[in-house]
Amino acid sequence: MNYPVWEIPQIGGGMTIGLIAILHVFVSHFAVGGGLYLVLAERKAYRENDPAVLEYVKGHSLFFVLVVLVFGAVSGVGIWWSIGLVSPAATSTLLHVFVWAWAIEWVFFAVEIAAAFVYYYGWDRLDRHTHLIVGWIYFIAAWLSLFVINGILTFMLTPGRWLTTREFWHAFWNPTAIPSLILRTMVCLALAGLYGLVTAGAIPDRKLKAKMVRFAATWLLPASLVLPVGGAWYISRIPPLAREISMGGSPAVTIFAGLSIALSAVLFVFTFFGPYQRPQHFTLPFAFMLALVGLSVTGVTEWVREAVRKPYVIYGYMYSNGIAKREQEAIERDGALRAARWVTTREVREDNHLEAGRNLYEIQCASCHTMDGFNGMRFAVKGWREEFINFQLQHLSELKGFMPPFMGTEAERRALAAWLADLNPKIPPITEPLAQHKALPIAVAMGGVQTADQ
């Protein structure tokens, strides 16, 4: 409302962020766990005095650099870029609350990048002991950067006492920070194993392959034991509405939440009976299939995590459309258009009510809805009469718990309803029983234009 709106046809803003974010999460958790994987695999090579294992670790570190340093780092910047474009108000809030936390995270990130370079280019230069220390520095810095970002991410769903105190530490050590940190750390280990299975599955030598496949598969075991417990703890700390949404309240979210659990179970069972039990029979296509399942788990889980936060972007503080709760009263008293920037109308008049409606759609709806694509507005109001839309708008948050209430004056609400009704073909379809006897007057009111749809 405060900022201009970026209209993304078909996929919408949320999906644009999601596409970047899911790939980033899949790589960035590997960036953390993979660091530990490298160090422990390297140490294993030294302990067993096995040059073949060492060669594998070197190869894996190249893969690691190309995936993590390039894709991981750039896509992380990409999330930041995209949230600023889609949800500038929320991004600005997160930056202001956590400026120094972001700055600290940046320090860890810089150490992480530097250590990765020294580790990779230092294989033939540094002595074993120093090389291992550099690997440890990498892993610790990477985990610490996860630690900081985890605090900021969990704040969005459970800002906890910050809502009343506005204290940095209350925001950072929010109710889900610790359970989420445990979950994410486990995911890091699991993804390290999953990527390890891909590189180990590509080893030509059978004996070495079996050894490294088994080693990599072991990395998924802690997660399979801890995730259910940690997950239950996490769910017990999230807001009740968020829990309800994911457990039946919203069918799509519930299905995805179920998929997250089912696919995780599939991943662990197949890993246990496949590469862990029978590493010698493991193949590269199987590794890719497991990785694909892993990516799907990441995708659905992150999607659910985002979806349950509705109707807020920062729970209890700012709605998904970037309007802070504290602004609500003034908006309802003085009007949304008067409080808004970047609109072409300041008040609803006879001659501008459709344009005003369009403005209201932009500032209150467009951050989640597209016109014809994902969450398509035209489809959502298909066949609805203006009066019915007006009624819905009065009770949005009760009718659809995951939507913010409409905020504005009555005239504004009617303007939005008129504009939304206007998305429909000028005469409502005959199949709508409510519409039947009203069809003619509406058509006359709208200028009596018969469209080709009829």
Add this chain to the structure above:
Amino acid sequence: MIPLIPHPGPIPLPAPAWLLEALLVFTLFLHLLPMSLLMGGGTLTVISEFLGRRDDRHRRLAQATARLLPVLVAFTITLGIAPLLFLQVLYGPLFFSSSILMAWPWLSIIGMMLIGYYGYYWHSFQFERLGQRAVWVTLASAALFTIIGLLFTSNMVLMLTPARWGTLYRTGRSGLHLGFAEPTVPPRFLHMFVASLALSGLGVAILGAAKARADTAFGLWVRRYGLRWFVAATWLQLAVGLWFLASLPPSIRLLFLGGGTIETGLLIVALALAVISLLTIQRWLAFGTVSILGTVALMAIIRHRLRAAYLASEFDPAKLAVQPQIAVFALFMLFLVCGIAAIAWMVWKFALAATARTEK
């Protein structure tokens, strides 16, 4: 469409604006160094690769610089995050608005960065195998990073010129604007690009000086060649800089031409340091380098003054509410010191191992 600049929101700054501004300018200065070496270095590598088809010295030089490019990308991105963070905290209402107007080009930077980065890695790892085709990979990556630079210039100017926003927004809300239409964008970008050629030339000269220890003839040639770029680009900068100055709105231009004591003073000292560098660098490479780095640092400050001048009547971060988070800031400083120490230790070990290896 009446007020456009968004209001800054209710959450106060966690430190006084001057501190955040100082961090913004300082980290931008740090970012400018690898960024310049990356943008100019890509161009110089392409040129040397083409010349290297006939001249073996150029081929060797291109191979040496190409190896550094992926590392420079990492440095540029990493050191770019901090100034962008402080920029968004201080100037968010302006920055987010202008970015949204050019959302697609702005977001496409991520894709271009990814492709350009992989291109440099591919080039670096497969230099021999790619043979004559290698140059096209460098060319593509260098072109992408140059376009990224142009988009950055465009957005940095667009955020300073809210008067243009309304028209752009009215003509399209799909975030497809490029923002190139402002007269100051081409000279401002060219100013950065020519500076990056100069600094990269200097970087090549330093590389040559380092190589001269093992291979005197080649190293000295590289040093001479790099300095030629430095000198030529810096002279060219006089013309580009004048064009840039001429393209500024008259009231702002005047500040740098005697109207503002600080602005004019900074510009004179920056130019003097550049002249000193030009005069001394052939004989004293280190002294000339320090001198030109002084120019770059002052230019980062001048750039900040220019921004303030543009926004004088529109937006002043010093007026934002402040509620210091002293403990977290102290923690940041502590981690910063530890982080720098850790990086220094690793680089020191790495460099030490390199010398040990060469001496064997």
